[in-house]
Amino acid sequence: MSKRTEKTIVDIAEELKLSVSTVSRALNNHPNISTRTKEKVKKMANKLGYRPNAMAAGLRNNKSRTVGLVVPRISMFFPATISTVIQNKLHEHGYHVLICQSNDSLEQEIALAETLYSTRIDALAVSSTLYTTDFSHFDIFKDNHIPLVFFDRVPKDYKVKVIKGDDYLGGYKVTEHLIEKGCKDIVHISGPLTCNLYVERVAGYKDALRKHKIAFKKSRVFYQELTKENALAACEKIFSKTPYPDGIFAANDTTAITILEYCRKINVRVPEDLKIVGYSNDPRAEIITPSITSVDQFPAIMGEKVANALLDLLQQPATTPQRYSEELVPIQLIERASSAASVSKPKTTVKKKAK
């Protein structure tokens, strides 16, 4: 009936003829409150239906027990899995996680940094936009000694804690794998080079080619946002003229899948005529026919590491200078049918034009 229905510790105090301070301490299990009053207080709290006001406590303590998480999008397999793990782990330790999506827009990422700071999050983990090369919008956090961790898509020259996959090795291994399976002309569909992890994969790709004395051809690598549409566009280009490549290293599985489906349509046999490898080991890679070779990045492990790093920083005194450090999460090539050594001789490249 009454408008003010929220019970506070002063209600408890009045009811019990105690001071608010003892009530507060009792509820927080402060050592020099007698067990008897602690019990009394807690019972009364229950009876009144008291719920602590996190904002009041947060204001007083200057901490929100909330950590921010910024990812490109939560509906993509890899960041979704990582987010899940981080969220669960931090929740076990009494932290809330404010999961935010930049939707791969730098503008949104900048706005997010601003508003997340306003909520006074206790720490921040971010996997940046594809296009973030200037990270200065995160300076506020560094300057104010708020734990800051980057993962997966991490900055290059920005001194923070970084947890990333071994993308160079990934690029190298995939390429070498294709070569070992007999490929001599390998196309690489990469993400934009504004995102460092693609730079590294490309480096791995190049090094593997060099190692096996295969010439690197600029025309055989594509830099684009790794969407289905862009993958199709790349296919049109690749298969518009012969010779067709005999291997494709796609930097994500959406792209690999799209290529595979395209090949089906134009009667290019996978893996006989063309071998395909994706990246990230999306669940779809396993179930498509032929199943697609991909690179597992162990998102659960990465999530675990990010969570641990956050918790670690969170319990250090704020004065401790934030150290730059890079943690590497291993990768593993998962060999599947799409890159299996051909049993039958590959037929000579099809001449049929696509489309």
Place this chain on the structure above:
Amino acid sequence: MSKRTEKTIVDIAEELKLSVSTVSRALNNHPNISTRTKEKVKKMANKLGYRPNAMAAGLRNNKSRTVGLVVPRISMFFPATISTVIQNKLHEHGYHVLICQSNDSLEQEIALAETLYSTRIDALAVSSTLYTTDFSHFDIFKDNHIPLVFFDRVPKDYKVKVIKGDDYLGGYKVTEHLIEKGCKDIVHISGPLTCNLYVERVAGYKDALRKHKIAFKKSRVFYQELTKENALAACEKIFSKTPYPDGIFAANDTTAITILEYCRKINVRVPEDLKIVGYSNDPRAEIITPSITSVDQFPAIMGEKVANALLDLLQQPATTPQRYSEELVPIQLIERASSAASVSKPKTTVKKKAK
């Protein structure tokens, strides 16, 4: 250098020889502050690197500009898509979204309700646990007039705003579809009946059978958590004795996919010997071979509706009594290869025992 580095509005006030109230009003674009001082204040705010403290404002206003979102898990396709949409939409309107996972544990869901209340979220949207039949842990929100919206997995007899898919129709349509394609013995793998939406799908399944004069057999429906492991266990059972069914209606796509793969192994041809339909239209359903018929639940539309409902309630005065209302999101059967009418006559059921 100094420890207290956070600038507040009183810093701005002092700097400008104004009162804190004018500064506050200036920053909030209050009408009776002159444009001149507004500009001055904002300039100084920028210069000092002032960031509003959301907790202080929240405490004063008794609102957090945060809404809670509780889902079973954010890594599953359906809730992930919905969460994405809700998050983006609410963010456009200046709200944060605290996404939380119950991991399908009732215990965790209860704890979540408690701590979310403590953070004084302005509204709450939830898709419940599979096992939530008593929803009283959400009473706090109702009692305190905090907008509360349920979606997808919704309560049966709990008076709140509800947004759900048309599960009865879904169950009906799937079953009728299988019958029309020639199935006479249809297994249904359902989720546990503690979750109302499965009750409805089962009802649809039964009604479609009755309509087409096919006897309902208790032994042909399974109630279980829809995991891969459970799906395999069900397969073992189903294919341990003849006659095999000629149709399976799985209540999610993970189950459908698992069955399909199992059939491949034991040489049951899909769709010739057995037709399979899943539910939710997971991206995997489309790319597997044969592609799996499924039911699109339009998660984006559902997310949109949930977000709109929240925003709607959010701007109503707190006094407005919360009305119970149910909104139905349509479903659509997506026909694919796994349930196509067989061209060749189905061979008589294979006798080979599985395993």
Place this chain on the structure above:
DNA sequence: CCGAAAATTGCAAACGTTTGCATAAAATAT
């Protein structure tokens, strides 16, 4: 039973905002 130490409780300020009301300044009408 006294005094000192230990254990328990209370006082009051502080965290950074917002806002009703009062006041001061400027603009307008007389």
Place this chain on the structure above:
DNA sequence: ATATTTTATGCAAACGTTTGCAATTTTCGG
């Protein structure tokens, strides 16, 4: 000019906690 309205600013309380310090009570050795 003065009185009146309009516009702009300031005062101070309030939101619900936590915590350093002071005050009180209890415990206990002698």
